[in-house]
Amino acid sequence: MMRTVLSVEYAGESFEGWQTQPHGRTVQDALELALARIADAPVPTVCAGRxxxxxxxxxxxxxxxxxxxxxxxxxxxxxxxxxxDGVSVRWAQGVSDDFHARFSATARHYRYVLFNGPVRPALLHARVGWFHRPLDANAMAKAALALVGEHDFTAFRAASCQAHSPVRTIRYARVQRHGEYVVFDFCADAFLHHMIRNLVGALVYVGKGAQPVDWLAVLLCGRDRTLAAPTFSASGLYLCGVEYPDQWSLPGQGRIICTPQLALPESCIEPESKFVD
Structure with missing residues (x-):
């Protein structure tokens, strides 16, 4: 057997998540079915982040x-x-059998795209989140700084999270406004179940003035999920990069591919943004 690595792009609104399910309506099910057609045999897959x-x-x-x-x-x-149509393999590369998509990864990059306007968007339905009241992006950016570093993220993990430890290290957490869009960027060694959507929900509470800028720092210290904001919509969330050690020489390492042009105004597009420590 030869171990092969793929980079896969998908539109999540067409699927019930990554992980295979008996009903077969997941990205993994679609991918494994397609690979099996090429191999004329079952092809189990492992991903970097479910x-x-x-x-x-x-x-x-x-x-x-x-x-x-x-x-x-x-x-x-x-x-x-x-x-x-909602799934595409972008590239394939052979690697040695000690490579592991999940355990060899050193960082994951996610972006959340939020449309901030009084009327919900139609053309970008399911591709961006939406909040109708004006948000203070500067306040959210200041609040996000408290997330950087190693912390116990119990206040931002789902009740169903199966991770052995709630401790994660966030390399950066940024919030920027681009016209009617607010863009949240996060990079960490790994993320807990619903962690980013819970962080975005808390930051929106700060942005709309319901909580002070230091609220996320307070939540981190309190380690109580029931005191934090509700989980935000999945619609605007994108996995947009995974980092690996240089020994694997995978295509695109040192760069991330951010959200597609359909989901962002032209001024916000950075198709080959460099990784930033």
Missing amino acids: TDTGVHATTQIVHFDAPVARPLSAWVRGANSHLP
Whole structure:
């Protein structure tokens, strides 16, 4: 068997999350079915980060052990010919069998795109979040600084989270306004279940003036999920990059692919933004 790495892009509104389910309506189910058509055999896959229902990805990293020899182009163009419109394999690369899409990763990059206007968007339905009242992006940016570093994120994890530890290290947490859009960028070694959506929900409370700028710092110290804001919509959340050690020489390392142009105004597009420590 040869271990192969794929970069996969998908629109999450068409699927019930990444992880395979008996009903088969997940990204993993669609991908494995397509790969099996190329291999003429089952092809189990492992991803860098399992995304929830409605969450999108511009760069989901996946590995599998190919049961048969196929050219890399078959795992891209061949698989894409069997995938639904909402999923696309962007590239494929062979690696040694000690590579692991999840455990070899050193960081994940997520972006949340929020439309901040009085009327809900129609053309970007399911591709952006929405909040109708004006938000103070500067206040949210200041509040997000408290998240940087190693912390216990119990106040921002889902009740169903199965992670052994709530401690995570956030490399950066940024909030910027681009016209009617507010963009949240997060990078960490890993994230807890619903962690980013819970962080965005808390930041929106600060942005609308319901809580002070230091509220997120207070929540971190309190470690009580019931005191924090509700989980925000999945619609605007994108997995947009996964980092690995240089030894793997994967395409695009040192850069992230941010949200597609459809989901952002032109002034906000950074198709090859450099990773920032």
